Amino acid sequence: MKNKLPGYRKKELWWIYSFVLPPVLGFLIFGLAPILYSIYMSFHHWDMLSPPEWIGLANYVDLLKDEKFYKSIFNTFYLLLGIPIGMVVSLLLAILMNRKLKGISVMRTIYYLPVISPIIAVSLLWQWILNKDYGLLNNFLWQLFGIEGPNWLGEADWVKPSLILIGLWGGVGGTMVLYLAGLQSISSTYYEAAEIDGAGGWQKLKTITIPLLTPIHFFVVVMGVIGTFQSFSQIYVLAVDGGPEYSGATIVYYIFQNAFAYFNMGYASAGAWVLGLIIFLITLVQFKLSDRWVYQE
Amino acid sequence: MQYKKTADAWAMFLLLLGSVFMIAPFIWTLSTSLKHQQHIFDLPPKWIPSPATFGNFQAVWEESPLLFGFLNSMTIVVVVLTVGLFVSAMSSYAFGKFEFPYKGVLFMGLLGTMMIPYSVVMIPQYIGFSALQWVDTLLPLIVPGLFGNIVVIFFLKQYLAGALPNDLIEAAKIDGSGFFRIFWTIALPIMKPALAAQAALGFMGIWNDFLGPLIYLHTPEKQTIQVLIASMQSMYISGSNYPMIMAAAVIAMLPVILVFFFCQRYFVESLAISGIKG
Numbered sequence: 164m165k166n167k168l169p170g171y172r173k174k175e176l177w178w179i180y181s182f183v184l185p186p187v188l189g190f191l192i193f194g195l196a197p198i199l200y201s202i203y204m205s206f207h208h209w210d211m212l213s214p215p216e217w218i219g220l221a222n223y224v225d226l227l228k229d230e231k232f233y234k235s236i237f238n239t240f241y242l243l244l245g246i247p248i249g250m251v252v253s254l255l256l257a258i259l260m261n262r263k264l265k266g267i268s269v270m271r272t273i274y275y276l277p278v279i280s281p282i283i284a285v286s287l288l289w290q291w292i293l294n295k296d297y298g299l300l301n302n303f304l305w306q307l308f309g310i311e312g313p314n315w316l317g318e319a320d321w322v323k324p325s326l327i328l329i330g331l332w333g334g335v336g337g338t339m340v341l342y343l344a345g346l347q348s349i350s351s352t353y354y355e356a357a358e359i360d361g362a363g364g365w366q367k368l369k370t371i372t373i374p375l376l377t378p379i380h381f382f383v384v385v386m387g388v389i390g391t392f393q394s395f396s397q398i399y400v401l402a403v404d405g406g407p408e409y410s411g412a413t414i415v416y417y418i419f420q421n422a423f424a425y426f427n428m429g430y431a432s433a434g435a436w437v438l439g440l441i442i443f444l445i446t447l448v449q450f451k452l453s454d455r456w457v458y459q460e
Numbered sequence: 461m462q463y464k465k466t467a468d469a470w471a472m473f474l475l476l477l478g479s480v481f482m483i484a485p486f487i488w489t490l491s492t493s494l495k496h497q498q499h500i501f502d503l504p505p506k507w508i509p510s511p512a513t514f515g516n517f518q519a520v521w522e523e524s525p526l527l528f529g530f531l532n533s534m535t536i537v538v539v540v541l542t543v544g545l546f547v548s549a550m551s552s553y554a555f556g557k558f559e560f561p562y563k564g565v566l567f568m569g570l571l572g573t574m575m576i577p578y579s580v581v582m583i584p585q586y587i588g589f590s591a592l593q594w595v596d597t598l599l600p601l602i603v604p605g606l607f608g609n610i611v612v613i614f615f616l617k618q619y620l621a622g623a624l625p626n627d628l629i630e631a632a633k634i635d636g637s638g639f640f641r642i643f644w645t646i647a648l649p650i651m652k653p654a655l656a657a658q659a660a661l662g663f664m665g666i667w668n669d670f671l672g673p674l675i676y677l678h679t680p681e682k683q684t685i686q687v688l689i690a691s692m693q694s695m696y697i698s699g700s701n702y703p704m705i706m707a708a709a710v711i712a713m714l715p716v717i718l719v720f721f722f723c724q725r726y727f728v729e730s731l732a733i734s735g736i737k738g
Contacts, residue, residue: 167664174639175558176637177581178554178559178639178640179554179558179560179639180560182551182553182554182643183551183554183555183566184664185547185550185572185606185607186547186551186570186607186608186609186610186613187566187569187736188607189604189606189607189608190569190570190573190607190610192604193581193585193604193607194573194576194581196584196588197580197583197584197588198576198580198581198584199581199582200584200587201583201584204583204584204587211587211590217530218693220712236522256475256478259471259474259628260471260473262467262468262581264471264472264475265472270475270476270479270518272721273479273482273483273726274478274479275720276482276483276484276486276717276720279664279668279716279717279720280668280713280714280716280717281505281667281670281686281689281712281713282668282670283670283686283689283690283691283714284708284709284710284713285485285703287689287690287692287693287706287708287709288485288486288489288706288709289485290693290697291489291702291705291706292488292490297500297501297503297505299484299485299488299505300505301586302503302505306504332481332482332485333674336482342700371560389577392501392577392726393575393577393578393579394666395670395671396670399670399674399690400690400693404692414579415579416609416673418579418582418583419579419671419675422582422583424587426581429546430588431583432583434577435577435580435582435583436580438464438577438579438580439576439577439579439580442577443575446575454718458506
């Protein structure tokens with residue numbers, strides 16, 4: 164009946180378009196326009212004081228010769244190591260939490276607390292814990308195992324492992340909740356059938372749990388890679404000026420420094436595009452490869 | 461079953477052990493924030509401060525414009541969430557429940573924006589906002605949020621697909637209700653739980669945001685709580701004044717932890733609604 168009334172449909176369409184207009188406008192103003200402008204910028208030299216100067220591909224050529232840029236790329240890739248470690252720990256936690264235990268919701272809250280805590284506050288507290296001489300961690304290592312702990316944030320070799328450690332503490336709770344939801348959706352009949360066939364715990368984990376959770380593994384890997392490539396706040400606090408020998412700087416940190424410390428806007432834009440391209444390519448490869456290992460119902 | 465009992469006991473033991481590592485940093489922070497400066501180097505470290513003092517909280521609060529930080533963060537949160545969520549609800553209703561020309565293209569275009577890393581748009585946005593003379597105001601942090609958020613739109617659209625039957629809309633139409641009236645009196649109330657879930661998540665996201673506020677806000681009185689807290693690092697760490705820094709960290713964490721405790725159910729719901737179940 165409704166479509167037979169042209170007047171009504173016309174009015175409805177008017178409403179529909181005014182309802183979808185804001186996000187579309189937002190996309191044009193805060194998404195598309197900046198992207199186009201950023202491409203334009205990346206071919207210029209601009210310090211925001213004098214007018215932009217066209218320099219062609221020079222920014223990109225300079226990036227390829229820039230040792231600090233390579234270092235920040237290397238550091239970012241190094242931090243990706245935290246993803247598989249975090250997945251193993253989170254899955255383990257989720258399996259433990261999937262039992263009907265007393266006080267399990269309190270446990271879940273405790274593990275989830277770091278996820279919601281502000282990253283800046285968390286980074287400050289870790290800076291204190293990782294203090295070489297008076298920090299909690301080194302004291303703990305000394306008293307319990309007689310190990311003299313390293314200067315976690317003060318030595319180039321230890322900055323990245325420290326960042327991974329903090330990332331694990333802050334991230335396992337979130338991944339654990341995802342796995343928990345996944346575990347609860349696996350039908351118990353699979354396990355019962357496997358038990359009848361005489362499968363042990365490890366075999367059930369290997370042949371049922373881990374394969375059936377592949378959509379979640381996939382989600383965690385994709386989001387983890389994107390998140391790692393965007394990491395900035397913890398770097399800003401924990402690796403001041405990029406850390407010793409620039410060992411803690413990530414790509415975003417490098418871009419930030421160029422843009423807002425040196426006001427080298429064109430150069431920073433070029434760096435941002437290289438980062439965008441890396442994220443895009445890795446995500447694309449992940450989706451292409453996903454057919455081979457992600458289980459589809 | 462004896463086997464099950466032992467397994468449960470082991471699971472509990474391992475979880476407890478892990479939870480010590482998860483919670484210890486928080487307790488240590490709180491403990492340090494209550495200590496006098498000269499006691500923080502005591503070895504072995506003492507968990508219970510004696511004597512305890514609230515002086516650090518008072519000093520931090522007085523020396524730094526934390527109240528402004530709170531108000532600034534709160535302003536951004538409240539404005540962006542009320543307007544942004546409402547706008548998102550509107551477009552999710554249109555996208556989710558109606559057919560119209562170019563719908564597919566528009567929606568895919570919006571989803572495409574999720575792929576753009578913030579670092580790519582960050583610099584041109586900064587240049588644009590500084591041309592408008594909006595740097596050192598809250599506007600660059602508020603205005604983009606007023607246009608709705610595609611992640612929220614997507615989430616609400618999924619929710620509406622299950623929660624709002626098309627027949628209900630048709631029936632209301634036949635009864636003579638107009639487009640906006642149906643949205644306002646039927647769709648919006650149905651979306652309430654989903655909106656609450658997104659509000660809880662949105663609060664966390666905006667309250668904890670750092671890079672944007674760091675770029676735009678320069679005067680201490682205009683900064684958000686996170687930027688203020690971060691600037692304390694340079695103020696106090698050189699003097700190893702950890703009690704002050706930890707007091708500041710506690711102040712920054714408190715609202716988030718409180719919101720989390722009171723809204724926990726919405727966090728769980730948001731996970732359930734988004735259907736990340738494998």
